[in-house]
Amino acid sequence: MAGRTIDLARSLARVQSGGIPLRAEERLAEEAGPNRKLFTSDLSVNEFVLARDAGCTPIAQLMGSSIYHIGQIPDYKGKTAELTVISDGHRTSRRRALSRLYTEAQLVGADAVIGVQLRDRMITMGARGKGGDDGGEVTEFTVVGTAIRAPFLTHRPGEPIVTDLSGQDLWALIQDGWEPCGFFFDFCKYHGWHVTSGPSGGGEVTTANHVVETARDLVIGRVTAQAQQAAAEFVVGSGLTIDVREVPCGYGGCTLDDLDVNVSWFGTGIRRIPGWKEPPGDVPPLLLSMMSLKKRRDNSLDEEDDDAADVERAAEEAEENALEVAEYNEPDDA
Amino acid sequence: MTQDLPKHARERIAEMRAKKLFTSDLSVSEFLLVKEAGFDPLGLVMGSSIYQIAPTIPNLAPGQPGCEITDMTRALYHARELAMNRMEEEADELGADGVVGVRLTVRLGTNPTKQWWILYREWQDWARSTGFPRSSTLLGMGWERWPDVAAPMWSHYCQQLGWSPEPPAPWTRPRAQTAYSFGPNAAEFLAIGCAVRHRGGESYKNIHGKPFQSDLSGQDFWTLIRSGYRPVGFVMGNCVYYVPPQLLQAPPADSCELGAYTHSLYDARELATERLQDEAEALGATGIVGVTFAEREHSGRFAPWNAGNGALQSGEVIELFVVGTAVVPSDAGGTLPKPTLVLSANDEPEPLPGSSSQRGE
Numbered sequence: 149m150a151g152r153t154i155d156l157a158r159s160l161a162r163v164q165s166g167g168i169p170l171r172a173e174e175r176l177a178e179e180a181g182p183n184r185k186l187f188t189s190d191l192s193v194n195e196f197v198l199a200r201d202a203g204c205t206p207i208a209q210l211m212g213s214s215i216y217h218i219g220q221i222p223d224y225k226g227k228t229a230e231l232t233v234i235s236d237g238h239r240t241s242r243r244r245a246l247s248r249l250y251t252e253a254q255l256v257g258a259d260a261v262i263g264v265q266l267r268d269r270m271i272t273m274g275a276r277g278k279g280g281d282d283g284g285e286v287t288e289f290t291v292v293g294t295a296i297r298a299p300f301l302t303h304r305p306g307e308p309i310v311t312d313l314s315g316q317d318l319w320a321l322i323q324d325g326w327e328p329c330g331f332f333f334d335f336c337k338y339h340g341w342h343v344t345s346g347p348s349g350g351g352e353v354t355t356a357n358h359v360v361e362t363a364r365d366l367v368i369g370r371v372t373a374q375a376q377q378a379a380a381e382f383v384v385g386s387g388l389t390i391d392v393r394e395v396p397c398g399y400g401g402c403t404l405d406d407l408d409v410n411v412s413w414f415g416t417g418i419r420r421i422p423g424w425k426e427p428p429g430d431v432p433p434l435l436l437s438m439m440s441l442k443k444r445r446d447n448s449l450d451e452e453d454d455d456a457a458d459v460e461r462a463a464e465e466a467e468e469n470a471l472e473v474a475e476y477n478e479p480d481d482a
Numbered sequence: 483m484t485q486d487l488p489k490h491a492r493e494r495i496a497e498m499r500a501k502k503l504f505t506s507d508l509s510v511s512e513f514l515l516v517k518e519a520g521f522d523p524l525g526l527v528m529g530s531s532i533y534q535i536a537p538t539i540p541n542l543a544p545g546q547p548g549c550e551i552t553d554m555t556r557a558l559y560h561a562r563e564l565a566m567n568r569m570e571e572e573a574d575e576l577g578a579d580g581v582v583g584v585r586l587t588v589r590l591g592t593n594p595t596k597q598w599w600i601l602y603r604e605w606q607d608w609a610r611s612t613g614f615p616r617s618s619t620l621l622g623m624g625w626e627r628w629p630d631v632a633a634p635m636w637s638h639y640c641q642q643l644g645w646s647p648e649p650p651a652p653w654t655r656p657r658a659q660t661a662y663s664f665g666p667n668a669a670e671f672l673a674i675g676c677a678v679r680h681r682g683g684e685s686y687k688n689i690h691g692k693p694f695q696s697d698l699s700g701q702d703f704w705t706l707i708r709s710g711y712r713p714v715g716f717v718m719g720n721c722v723y724y725v726p727p728q729l730l731q732a733p734p735a736d737s738c739e740l741g742a743y744t745h746s747l748y749d750a751r752e753l754a755t756e757r758l759q760d761e762a763e764a765l766g767a768t769g770i771v772g773v774t775f776a777e778r779e780h781s782g783r784f785a786p787w788n789a790g791n792g793a794l795q796s797g798e799v800i801e802l803f804v805v806g807t808a809v810v811p812s813d814a815g816g817t818l819p820k821p822t823l824v825l826s827a828n829d830e831p832e833p834l835p836g837s838s839s840q841r842g843e
Contacts, residue, residue, distance in 0.1 A: 159745065160741060160742060160745050163741045163744050163745045164739075164741040169745055169748045169749065169752070171749065172748055172751070172752055185759070185763055186759065186763065186768055186769050186770060186808075187768070187770070188755070188759065188770045188806065189772075190772070190773040190774065191771065191772070192702065192772055193698060193702040193705045193706045193709075194701075196709075196772075197706075201820060206769070209773050209775065211748075211751055211775070213747050213751075214739055214744055215743040215747065216737070216739050216740065217730075217732035217737065217740050218737050219734070219735045219738075220734040220735055233737055237737045240739070267777065271730065272791045272792075272793050272794055273791055274791070276790065284734060286730050286732075286740065286793070288747075290777065292775050319821070431825070432823040432824050433822075434824070456779040458789050459789065459792075459793075461603075461789070462789035465616060465790075466790060468616045469617050469620060472615050472616055472617050
């Protein structure tokens with residue numbers, strides 16, 4: 149059990165200003181120091197072996213997390229626009245979580261953090277129903293990854309590279325002369341007013357299309373800007389999710405519905421390793437493996453007992469229920 | 483120690499030893515690779531523990547940012563330990579050097595109310611996908627009497643389709659998984675693995691003279707042995723933490739980080755990680771590979787009136803659970819050939835259950 153006592157008020161103040169708690173800092177400093185006892189890594193054995201072959205040594209498992217309250221927003225009836233309060237909330241919480249991961253990586257003297265895994269959890273659903281998501285939610289965003297020493301990576305001293313690439317991916321990239329140079333992300337919540345047509349008519353619903361396109365363009369633009377700033381040549385390993393929901397427009401008796409779009413993007417920027425020369429050789433051989441070295445079919449941990457999914461389900465129910473009520477109240481003109 | 487095993491388990495193991503017959507849950511590749519690494523599978527070993535956990539929500543002094551529920555941490559830890567010790571004993575009885583492919587499952591869903599709630603959810607899903615309005619299935623406070631609504635709904639549906647006699651409704655059919663009812667607050671812990679022994683008679687037991695345990699698959703085990711390491715134990719650390727509702731409060735219009743909650747999460751992680759490392763150090767390990775980090779929420783809120791915002795009233799109970807395999811470098815050193823890039827002609831493997839799409843495994 150924890151033997152150390154820490155100054156709680158100071159530790160809390162550190163977190164408030166975007167830092168990491170004192171206890172975590174002390175432990176990580178110890179792990180990177182001369183009295184280091186063991187390494188911890190969340191890499192699989194294959195990744196571990198490959199990463200070692202690529203000249204990496206694992207140091208410690210790191211975490212960055214931020215629990216964020218998103219401000220409740222006033223009625224946005226009749227508008228087509230990005231809901232900046234919600235977008236900013238998600239973005240800030242991600243940035244805070246990643247910056248804590250980065251701080252931890254600096255503390256252990258890492259060259260990079262690889263295999264970053266993300267967890268996004270809704271803790272309370274906030275105001276839901278009337279017009280879809282009206283803010284007021286509490287969300288958790290957590291990233292976990294493994295800090296490694298990788299002497300071949302070029303980066304400014306004290307500025308580790310964070311990437312969601314696995315050990316295998318990193319190894320394959322290095323073989324081909326590429327290195328990661330940054331982790332980019334953005335989030336956009338976009339609301340489109342009166343986009344879904346009524347029961348009559350046919351063809352593409354262009355207004356709805358436009359809403360999805362705009363939201364995607366906004367995110368792509370921001371991620372591209374981040375990539376340019378980090379001098380990345382490509383963005384790989386992208387995790388892009390687009391979540392589209394129909395929500396009531398908020399006017400009683402109106403037949404038209406609104407659209408809520410969530411776009412989230414994570415990706416790793418890569419660039420040529422300076423001074424890298426193409427080795428002589430052909431395309432890698434084609435191999436049909438009889439004995440796979442993949443992981444086994446089941447995980448060691450059973451996830452069935454997590455109650456977190458109930459919150460998202462409740463939020464979904466509240467929205468759909470409001471939509472049904474709105475439809476029920478519609479004047480019967482069809 | 484072995485007296486702790488049930489009579490029938492002892493008999494089974496004695497018989498397996500005598501007949502040299504082994505049972506295992508290894509896949510073909512795993513079996514061949516475990517053999518190739520110089521080990522013989524001896525048999526499937528398991529241990530289980532059914533444990534009653536009474537959560538006590540502590541009274542917090544004002545200004546205190548949440549705290550660990552030590553009783554519950556200990557209970558969850560102890561129950562896992564019991565299950566794993568029983569598995570270890572079985573392996574020891576078989577004369578094993580170690581256990582590979584250890585899976586540790588925890589089922590907290592043995593609460594009868596929770597099971598009733600799961601069935602209610604299943605009916606709701608069916609009704610929703612069949613086209614009944616969502617509102618007709620939201621029963622609020624009276625949710626426990628849901629069959630009163632579900633039964634006529636199913637009859638109506640069968641009538642519409644002309645099904646006669648009425649087949650049993652999907653939610654009344656037997657479950658694929660056994661659903662025990664041990665009562666509220668009971669949990670089932672189960673550890674299963676495959677016991678192995680080194681063919682050359684080399685001892686792979688850990689510094690306590692016990693068989694090593696590891697959650698590595700046969701493939702991972704082979705790779706690890708070939709790369710010059712050997713597993714010494716399955717190590718874990720956990721922490722159950724209570725976050726009071728005040729920490730979730732913020733002025734409604736403000737977008738801000740909930741620093742005290744974030745701090746609590748970190749605190750829980752620090753405690754769990756420290757315990758993981760203590761265990762590994764006690765085994766004399768130099769590192770831990772394959773660390774799995776799980777964060778779970780154990781509030782057990784099936785209060786339908788505010789499931790979405792329930793945390794604002796009752797706070798949250800989170801558990802951080804970290805497990806991994808402790809390793810030490812072996813004397814033999816590594817003989818793994820240098821990996822080369824190849825293009826795989828294999829079919830795309832099926833995604834692992836519960837695996838994150840962010841990771842190209």
